[in-house]
Amino acid sequence: MESIIKRIENEIAGFTPSEGTERVGTVRETGDGIAVIDGLEEAFMSEMVVFDPTHDRTLEEALKDASVVYGLVLNLEEDGVRVTILGDASRVYEGMLVRRLGQLLSVPVSDAMVGRVVNALGEPVDGKGPIKGTVPKPIERQAYGVIDRAPVNVPIHTGIKAIDAMIPIGRGQRELIIGDRGVGKTAIAIDTILNQKSEPDESRPICIYVAIGQKESKTAKIVAELEEKGAMAYTIVVTAPASAPAALQFLAPFAGATIGEHFMDAGKDALVVYDDLSKQAVAYRQLSLLLRRPPGREAYPGDIFYLHSRLLERAAKLSKEKGGGSLTALPIIETQEGDVSAYIPTNVISITDGQIYLLADLFNKGMRPAIDVGISVSRVGSAAQTRAMKKVSGKIKLELAQFRELEAFMQFSSDLDENTKKQIDAGRRMTEVLKQNVGEPIPFEMEAAIIFAATNGYFDGYAPEDTAQAQRALQDFLGREGGKVLGKIRDSRSIEEDTEKELRSVLDTFAKRAAK
Amino acid sequence: MEKAYAKAIDSLLASGMKEEEVFRKLLAQLKESGRMKLLPQLLRELETQAKRKSARGPMLEVALPSEAKGAEAAAQKEGVSAKAVMNPDLIRGWRLTTADTLIDRSGKRALIDLYRKVTH
Numbered sequence: 001m002e003s004i005i006k007r008i009e010n011e012i013a014g015f016t017p018s019e020g021t022e023r024v025g026t027v028r029e030t031g032d033g034i035a036v037i038d039g040l041e042e043a044f045m046s047e048m049v050v051f052d053p054t055h056d057r058t059l060e061e062a063l064k065d066a067s068v069v070y071g072l073v074l075n076l077e078e079d080g081v082r083v084t085i086l087g088d089a090s091r092v093y094e095g096m097l098v099r100r101l102g103q104l105l106s107v108p109v110s111d112a113m114v115g116r117v118v119n120a121l122g123e124p125v126d127g128k129g130p131i132k133g134t135v136p137k138p139i140e141r142q143a144y145g146v147i148d149r150a151p152v153n154v155p156i157h158t159g160i161k162a163i164d165a166m167i168p169i170g171r172g173q174r175e176l177i178i179g180d181r182g183v184g185k186t187a188i189a190i191d192t193i194l195n196q197k198s199e200p201d202e203s204r205p206i207c208i209y210v211a212i213g214q215k216e217s218k219t220a221k222i223v224a225e226l227e228e229k230g231a232m233a234y235t236i237v238v239t240a241p242a243s244a245p246a247a248l249q250f251l252a253p254f255a256g257a258t259i260g261e262h263f264m265d266a267g268k269d270a271l272v273v274y275d276d277l278s279k280q281a282v283a284y285r286q287l288s289l290l291l292r293r294p295p296g297r298e299a300y301p302g303d304i305f306y307l308h309s310r311l312l313e314r315a316a317k318l319s320k321e322k323g324g325g326s327l328t329a330l331p332i333i334e335t336q337e338g339d340v341s342a343y344i345p346t347n348v349i350s351i352t353d354g355q356i357y358l359l360a361d362l363f364n365k366g367m368r369p370a371i372d373v374g375i376s377v378s379r380v381g382s383a384a385q386t387r388a389m390k391k392v393s394g395k396i397k398l399e400l401a402q403f404r405e406l407e408a409f410m411q412f413s414s415d416l417d418e419n420t421k422k423q424i425d426a427g428r429r430m431t432e433v434l435k436q437n438v439g440e441p442i443p444f445e446m447e448a449a450i451i452f453a454a455t456n457g458y459f460d461g462y463a464p465e466d467t468a469q470a471q472r473a474l475q476d477f478l479g480r481e482g483g484k485v486l487g488k489i490r491d492s493r494s495i496e497e498d499t500e501k502e503l504r505s506v507l508d509t510f511a512k513r514a515a516k
Numbered sequence: 517m518e519k520a521y522a523k524a525i526d527s528l529l530a531s532g533m534k535e536e537e538v539f540r541k542l543l544a545q546l547k548e549s550g551r552m553k554l555l556p557q558l559l560r561e562l563e564t565q566a567k568r569k570s571a572r573g574p575m576l577e578v579a580l581p582s583e584a585k586g587a588e589a590a591a592q593k594e595g596v597s598a599k600a601v602m603n604p605d606l607i608r609g610w611r612l613t614t615a616d617t618l619i620d621r622s623g624k625r626a627l628i629d630l631y632r633k634v635t636h
Contacts, residue, residue, distance in 0.1 A: 042616075054628050062624070063628070066635075
């Protein structure tokens with residue numbers, strides 16, 4: 001108690017009242033989370049302002065609730081400015097004093113944010129107390145230029161066989177996850193976060209999951225899952241739920257990018273998931289219409305493309321001179337009835353370095369993850385694959401594409417030659433091998449071994465419908481008895497001749513035991 | 517529409533045109549375009565704007581009568597000449613508010629700032 005009294009006394013003794021002139025304005029009108037301000041003549045775009053409710057109240061009234069409401073300048077007009085209110089809009093009233101802060105909207109960032117759940121302003125919302133050692137960083141920042149960047153060539157393993165084998169993602173890449181509602185977009189992102197647990201500490205990326213316009217129950221479930229599986233130890237969750245003002249939903253991805261950049265600038269790797277940018281676009285459209293900006297296609301404002309491009313350009317792999325850190329972005333876009341040619345999906349497809357397209361039809365057929373291999377692509381390609389994965393997965397994509405073609409042809413013909421039948425069976429078996437349950441990402445060395453087994457005929461003795469079960473059995477077997485060879489693949493990141501021999505011998509043992 | 521007219525009137529007056537001439541031209545324009553019914557709304561808009569302008573004029577408040585002279589001198593230093601009005605809510609000191617600036621040397625502000633510093 002005494003120390004608290006002493007600390008307060010010190011604060012009082014060291015207090016110096018504010019001096020100088022403050023730039024202020026007055027609220028002319030307010031509604032729908034937007035305030036029109038008279039004055040603030042020298043305000044600049046994206047400047048933070050505070051609505052101060054204490055100015056015209058007595059001290060007693062003011063101390064009942066001395067907290068301020070923050071605002072963000074979004075429109076500079078001839079006779080005032082329009083500000084979006086970043087908080088409880090019901091506390092803002094006509095005639096209220098508004099003070100300029102003279103700084104761009106910033107979020108507090110710090111290493112201590114890891115394991116925490118914060119809102120779009122970087123304030124903790126998990127009830128675990130304040131975050132220590134934070135430094136404010138502007139939410140909007142120019143992306144790194146060409147000179148500061150290095151080529152993307154280090155993989156970030158998702159733990160999902162189909163992705164790591166056919167659509168590899170590199171550190172610093174922007175890979176879009178796109179599909180209808182309920183086809184497993186978030187599941188892929190969460191599995192990717194969970195899979196980072198199998199990475200060595202020194203190369204494990206800090207993961208940032210940004211929930212935009214999501215139900216709070218869904219975010220709570222995700223946080224619980226991450227906590228249960230030990231992934232919160234390297235994860236930060238930024239949440240702007242559906243109940244949050246549109247302004248916060250629009251800002252949340254930028255806050256996530258700023259937090260990610262904090263780690264990237266420190267030479268670390270970071271992974272940020274924007275779940276999802278369709279909702280951010282809707283929030284920005286709402287905000288723009290309320291700000292009376294002219295609507296364009298589908299009523300989105302003219303700068304909707306720039307909104308997403310400037311956000312996603314912040315993902316980068318930095319050069320050695322800049323510390324060698326990286327920020328990988330996994331934006332998510334929700335399509336309507338599988339329409340990838342809608343406005344926002346085409347925008348984001350053109351911005352990103354590839355897309356993982358999930359199909360509702362495949363999902364309903366039981367193919368999980370429901371990835372359409374034909375339309376999904378990673379523009380970084382095999383440059384972001386380990387030698388081991390490159391070696392085992394070389395032809396899978398082509399073979400699967402051929403299989404899909406044959407499968408379509410098969411619907412019109414029942415009389416197939418032996419060769420075609422074999423090819424179709426092989427395709428079916430590979431499809432079964434690539435199936436994976438949600439929440440069960442597997443380390444890359446295990447993926448490499450399973451795909452090696454599949455491409456080298458170790459599942460050929462099984463009927464296609466039994467392959468998934470055999471694959472699970474192999475996974476268990478490798479977990480039990482293949483530790484040594486898996487370790488070699490993990491450490492060397494490649495399958496050399498001797499490792500291949502060793503792997504074949506382990507797989508032969510499995511095949512023999514399975515035959516019994 | 518009335519806002520656009522009010523803005524036009526404002527800019528004409530600012531450009532140095534005489535009030536009578538502005539009024540004459542306004543009436544002629546309204547008649548010509550068949551918008552005479554807009555006059556009551558335009559009147560209300562002009563009244564609101566005048567009220568807003570006067571509210572944004574300089575205001576010097578002091579907590580105690582004895583502080584008035586000092587406050588007026590301090591305001592003068594800032595280039596604002598204003599008569600001090602009493603506001604006991606300030607507890608001590610003075611506060612000068614103009615259209616887009618605030619100089620707050622009151623005890624109330626100091627106490628609120630201190631409260632925020634200690635509690636946040």
